Amino acid sequence: MKAFRTLLKLAERDLETLRRALADQVTKEANVVQRMHGHEQTIRAEQQLAQRDYESARAYGGYAVAALQVRKALEAERVLINQEIERLRTLITEAHVEARKFERLIELEEQREKVKREKRENAELDDFATMRAARAGKA
Numbered sequence: 001m002k003a004f005r006t007l008l009k010l011a012e013r014d015l016e017t018l019r020r021a022l023a024d025q026v027t028k029e030a031n032v033v034q035r036m037h038g039h040e041q042t043i044r045a046e047q048q049l050a051q052r053d054y055e056s057a058r059a060y061g062g063y064a065v066a067a068l069q070v071r072k073a074l075e076a077e078r079v080l081i082n083q084e085i086e087r088l089r090t091l092i093t094e095a096h097v098e099a100r101k102f103e104r105l106i107e108l109e110e111q112r113e114k115v116k117r118e119k120r121e122n123a124e125l126d127d128f129a130t131m132r133a134a135r136a137g138k139a
Helices: 002-052 054-138
Strands: none
Touching: 002 054
16 A cells, blocks of 8 residues: 555656646746737837838838748747647646546555454454353353
């Protein structure tokens, strides 16, 4: 049973490690989304400047190409992070199942120990009752 408890501790440690990794990825995704919103605001500001000023309008064409590349890069980064989040969620689910198996094995072992202990106690009570009956028969 000690081995099961050790395995359970290891499974719980692995589960906690996966949870921390998932939290890190969720934070990364939030940061990327925030950067995407900031980028969109910058694009809107540049568009408004381009509408007001001829020189800004001429420069906006080159800026738009670069801004589109940045937008695509941010979206690709977000997709990769989301894939990692899904992978980690799958691993966490598997780790939960693994930990639950060890918990169940520990429960079963404890039940077996309880049954053994009860049988031993009952046998001791039977021996005691037999000895008492034998003494009562001699007296």
